[in-house]
Amino acid sequence: MSTTTVAVLGLGAMGLPMATRLATELTVHGFDISAERMELARAAGISTFQNARETVSGADALLLAVRNGEQLDSVLFGETGVAQSLKPGAVVILTSTVGLDAVPATAARLGELGVGLVDAPLSGGPVRAGEGDLLIVVGAEPAELAKVRPVLELLASTLSIVGDKPGDGQALKTVNQLLCGVHIAAAAEALALAEKLGLDQETTLQALQAGAANSFMLGNRGPRMLQAYAEEGAEVLSRLDIFVKDMGIVTSAARALHLSTPVASAAEQLYLLGEAHDLAAADDSAVIKVLAPKSAK
CATH class of the missing domain: 1.10.1040.10 (N-(1-d-carboxylethyl)-l-norvaline Dehydrogenase; domain 2)
Known part of the structure; x- marks a missing residue:
């Protein structure tokens, strides 16, 4: 696991404790627009970068928490989107509740780039995130899930695999x-x-x-x-x-x-x-x- 690199975009109330938890066993890259959150991340042993694309470059997995489907599309495929900067074989771990419609289309677009998508919405607040005590429900192709299962297990006390395709978690x-x-x-x-x-x-x-x-x-x-x-x-x-x-x-x-x-x-x-x-x-x-x-x- 120590050879796995995870990028975390957004080091807010949930992003930072999750990144901090992952940094106990993995290499973690982080980015946030807040200089204060970046400083806290560095203090937690997280490597920070100047922008989102630099953060995800070379990462094995991207842990992504967004507000809705529109923001998901913007972060990955917008003008400053990071999808093109992900290496082939990388996996995006979507931890947000964005609804049923956005995920299959996103998985298809990422697949064209050779990038997988693990649909893994979670429940639990910042304290539980930092303790690895989250509930995470997962819909993903088995091969993609296998790549990032150790990442999810670091964050979850309850990891429920509910289906074999992105969208099942949603x-x-x-x-x-x-x-x-x-x-x-x-x-x-x-x-x-x-x-x-x-x-x-x-x-x-x-x-x-x-x-x-x-x-x-x-x-x-x-x-x-x-x-x-x-x-x-x-x-x-x-x-x-x-x-x-x-x-x-x-x-x-x-x-x-x-x-x-x-x-x-x-x-x-x-x-x-x-x-x-x-x-x-x-x-x-x-x-x-x-x-x-x-x-x-």
């Missing part, structure tokens, strides 16, 4: 995000109702977590929902507008299949309302403020 992540988005919205409704009923929200949260109503999202987002009305709000660990994007992917996929998803659609509207109330950059736990906007003490 499909499972779409199902995952349906449940996550609905669970956050349901937790917000429950805690908003508790307050309106005159219950102490913290006590309510503790009681709910001890019973059948508990869920990962209730336990994870619930405490942050209790901080939503403070002047500084909850720490932003997952932006609300990420679920605007992800629930849009969910409902678009379902609509294309003529599948009714009324609960997911209702949750999507809640995140859209949050975005309309200037909460796009807030932590997604702030969605409770859409349900109970007058609850601030």
